[in-house]
Amino acid sequence: MYYPDVPALEPDELELLCHEYLEHNAHLDPKLADQMGVKRGLRNLDGTGVLAGITNVSSVIGYDRTPDGTIVPIPGRLVYRGIDIDTLAAEADNHDRFLFEEVVWLLLFGSLPNKEQHAKFCKLLEHHRELPRGFADDMILNSPSPNLMNKMARSVLAMYSYDEHAEDSSLPNILRQSINLIAELPTMMVNAYQIKRRVYDRSSMYFHLPTEGQSTAEHILSTYRADQKFTHEEARLLDLCLMVHADHGGGNCSTFTCRVLSSSGTDTYAAISAAIGALKGPKHGGANLKVMHQLDYILENVENPADDGEVREFLRKIIRKEAGDGSGLIYGMGHAVYTVSDPRAQILKNHARRMAYAKGYDEEFEMLCSIERLAPQVFAEEKHGPKKVCANVDLFSGLIYRMLGISEDLYTPLFAIARVPGWCAHRVEEVEFANRIIRPAYKYVGKPQPYITLAERA
Structure with missing residues (x-):
């Protein structure tokens, strides 16, 4: 497209190369990673982060640990x-x-x-x-x-x-x-x-x-x-x-x-x-835009936004990938550290309320509040896991930008x-x-293969 005189791979050639890649590269099974003690995403199995360093800049606090190591979620x-x-x-x-x-x-x-x-x-x-x-x-x-x-x-x-x-x-x-x-x-x-x-x-x-x-x-x-x-x-x-x-x-x-x-x-x-x-x-940073797109989608498809039962069931459909973008995610909900509350979300929520009602965004604001209130319950019922979820900073930041007339760009x-x-x-x-380069390890799990000369390859 940008270099018309330079040879390029045709679509069918690219498709063939993709097939070759998938055929000759073994699938990296997440279960194998867990068996080998790999901290995928640099996360421990209990959901906490792998300790990779120390800092004096800031602290993100979402839980306490009891003497026996049990994690206790806190605000x-x-x-x-x-x-x-x-x-x-x-x-x-x-x-x-x-x-x-x-x-x-x-x-x-x-x-x-x-x-x-x-x-x-x-x-x-x-x-x-x-x-x-x-x-x-x-x-x-x-x-x-x-x-x-x-x-x-x-x-x-x-x-x-x-x-x-x-x-x-x-x-x-x-x-x-x-x-x-x-x-x-x-x-x-x-x-x-x-x-x-x-x-x-x-x-x-x-x-x-x-x-x-x-x-x-x-x-x-x-x-x-x-x-x-x-x-x-x-x-x-x-x-x-x-x-x-x-x-x-x-x-x-x-x-x-x-x-x-x-x-x-x-x-x-x-x-x-x-x-x-x-x-x-x-x-990471693009989640607030996803929140706003999902908010518009919910308001378009829920007949009575004030009906908790209807909103709850629609959120259930999103988690089950029966509605929404198919990701199964309720954007603006859940965080790697916070489980009871995200202080940033609470600050933005409290300050957004006045402008939302003054500028005619009360329906959007109230729906976000409903999602914040109902999604944790639906998540617990659908996932059947111990992890709790709460609203994160993205749930309300996108609405603030919209109220300020700022482009989604x-x-x-x-x-x-x-x-x-x-x-x-x-x-x-x-x-x-x-003063030390960050260099974690990756375990090679591929199989050995012989070298075949170029003339002998099919």
Whole structure:
């Protein structure tokens, strides 16, 4: 398609090669992996994660252990550098403040900034929101992508060429690179979205320069919207989304990806770009979009959304793969660590309610609340297992973005923008203190075969 003069495999040739692959490569039986003690997905058989490292950045708490090793589920907690996320959310509410920038400082440097540090840091982020001269034209506008996560990952990699000290892995330089990327990524996202609208959606595009004195959330809304208008409540709600997504321990897929690359000694741009690639996957960062699609589907097919019995039975059909996309998943429900409650979901739920009723999204909000309430019961009845499930952060974040008028194209990119501070904090920790390449083992289970010369092969 892109290289018309270069020979390519025909569809029937590709199909034959696929058949060859399946014929000559033994199926990797999950039961065999369990018998050999393999921790598939780096998960223990009791559902807990394999301990792969230690961190001072954040703690994800979903259960206690009794002296005999029994796991006891407890209400979930998320702690940034020793400070509970609920405390941070309450501070934002009690003083009507934007708190994401403060959380960025906390994650990067380990303590809360004083008033002077906070003001200087906000100015520093504001200064770096404008991309290097020529970057937007050369790296974004001239090479549009239908997927913004891919465009953002490529843009981060491209920043390597604009950095005279790209390979310097000293602490001051990594922190400099981290702050720059945290400031620049929202602008990269909006620019990538605008050119995507023009090329792939055949819509008008518009570009706004950063406005002085804005928080990250205000900057995103101001540059995203054509008229640059937004309410304080809207910006506060987006700020809250950024804050609760800022980090989630060292073991989540994208953060672990960043730590794996950092352990090899590679540069900051390669490590953060790889983390964006991991977050792009629908099993990780793309789940909130799945939630919204499933929510629309449920509302279209349930006659009376207020009838718990009808909703419960429809959820049962989804789990049985009799309805929905055939995955058997109720998106927005279940988490690797949280089983009683996800603190991020509860924070977003409590703050989304007011806007949902004010903007006419009450039916969507109430259905999500019904799913949160009914799905654990249906899951227990259908799966007959000991594991409990609860709503995760994705159940309500997608609705918030929809209420803010944000395109679905930006749902996962917004997650990435929020998570960059956490990735950078874990990268610093990996480079400064771990100092050992991450290299787990894989057991070869294939069969030996003789070498047949090229002339003798059929």
